[in-house]
């Protein structure tokens with residue numbers, strides 16, 4: 001696809017651009033797209049609110065179950081106590097029986113009242129919970145729809161990445177390995193390897209577009225000759241016009 005006769009600098013510029021494009025594509029494959037950010041933030045906030053209220057509801061329900069179990073136990077003990085009544089043979093046993101009966105009866109009343117309190121709290125809570133749940137499910141639905149849209153776009157992005165990688169390999173093969181290495185090092189250090197030169201309005205001076213450092217006329221002459229790659233004196237990026 002690329003001509004062997006392509007100048008070294010042109011190859012380097014194209015390669016630098018392709019690497020940047022590749023980075024962008026890879027980012028869009030892995031990072032949440034900007035158009036999803038607000039749905040995602042809203043989803044997270046609603047999810048936290050929902051989970052909080054859900055755990056409160058579950059805790060109340062478990063307290064209610066415990067109270068019901070305890071009540072069953074107590075009622076069973078109370079029933080057993082009545083069976084024992086027929087075997088009482090003296091006053092001492094009778095007194096113990098009465099004390100025990102009173103104790104269990106009291107605890108039954110206490111547990112019943114606790115159970116009613118919890119039930120009432122659950123009842124009060126119900127509407128609030130239903131509201132929060134409905135709102136969360138609504139937001140979750142929107143978020144999942146967007147997530148699916150993003151997922152659906154990924155195979156296309158992956159294909160684009162493949163195409164870019166092919167072009168990159170082709171261009172790399174046109175350059176001497178030391179230049180490829182130099183370009184990659186510059187990218188690792190500075191994000192980009194090349195910088196365009198721009199001129200002042202009166203055309204008197206030229207500058208590096210990356211760091212705005214002055215580019216001397218002799219440097220521009222050398223770039224025009226195209227014999228070597230020239231870097232900015234200040235930011236070290238490879239300059240081009």
Ligand SMILES: [Zn+2]
Nearest residue numbers: 208211232235
């Ligand atoms: Zn510079």
